[in-house]
Amino acid sequence: MTGDASDERPPREAGGGYREYATRYHAPVLCNAVVDNLITDHAGTYVDGTLGGGGHTAALLDALKTEGRVVGIDRDEQACVEANGRLRSAVEQGRLTILRGDFAEMESLLAAQRISSVDGVLLDLGVSSRQLDEAERGFAYMLDGPLDMRMDTQSATSAFDLVNAWSESHLRHILREYGEEPRASRIARAICGARPLETTGQLATVVRSCVSRADEIKTLSRVFQALRLTVNGEIEALECVLESATRIVRTGGRIAVISYHSLEDRRVKRFLRFGNFEGESRKDIYGNLLTTWSPITRRPVLPDKDELEANPRARSARLRISKRTSEAVKSGEKQN
Secondary structure (H helix, E strand, O other): OOOHHHOOOOOOOOOHHHHHOOOOOOOOOOOHHHHHHHHOOOOOOOEEEOOOOOOOHHHHHOOOOOOOEEEEOOOOOHHHHHHHHHHHHHHOOOOOOEEEEEHHHHHHHHHOOOOOOEEEEEEOOOOOHHHHHOOOOOOOOOOOOOOOOOOOOOOOHHHOHHHHHOOOOHHHHHHHHOOOOOHHHHHHHHHHHOOOEEEHHHHHHHHHHOOOHHHHHHHHHHHHHHHHHHHOOHHHHHHHHHHHHHHEEEEEEEEEEEOOOOHHHHHHHHHHOOOOOHHHHHHHHOOOOOOOOEEOOOOOOOOOHHHHHHHHHOOOOOOEEEOOOOOOOOOOOOOO
């Protein structure tokens, strides 16, 4: 049946679902809010572009009818193996297709499956709990492990390469651009002066030497974020998949994006409001805003108190949902 999700079931609490679908691998953030707002056709086809441990995918499958289908995409081989084991019955039934790849390639990955359009796309950006908790993946400054940070372990460039081979000016640029770090110059200089650096612990020590104790955590978070985003090309991939979604999602379908920092959320907000990443308001001769997306909620959906207590890592999550429309959205209509 085609129709709004609210026609099928009453809305649940925004933060719900995290316990029911959480595993040791990953706890899906804002699970109920995603399912209730993303699904418009309970027999339709949906894409989870950030499969992870399969929590959101499992929730989508449970909400869909038996003829409903989900395609899960992830570039982390470990995530694909984990999700395949957890959701094996859905895979065997043909309700779930798991594809290893970058969501920036979503359009071509779906085309290879002979899928030209879908009813909805979900993107849960950032890293999974499993990636953060495994020291050997090198994502976290709290754990001492190799400087890696690759989501796809077959990728050629790791954080080790950036830290030890990039010039001071290049490091300064990414710390400013992707970490929004005010001490980028000082930190880049210190990194170059401390080479070679082989572990996350060694890098964290260098960063700590550049700031006061009160600023350590925020600065370390910014530096590690900047390196991770660069290693994985996450910002470029996000822009690519948002543009692809405009072509993939059918008219009336939806996109749901969960972001965790301002760099991501700013791009998502601009694109879903204006149809571009510059935030430029482009209008037709009648003054209508030219965009192919219409926001479902005025403000981003945030985790509730219960979810934050159960999963503190969800504290910075912001969920934006928009509807694909073939018509221009009138100025002032559900804009934020």
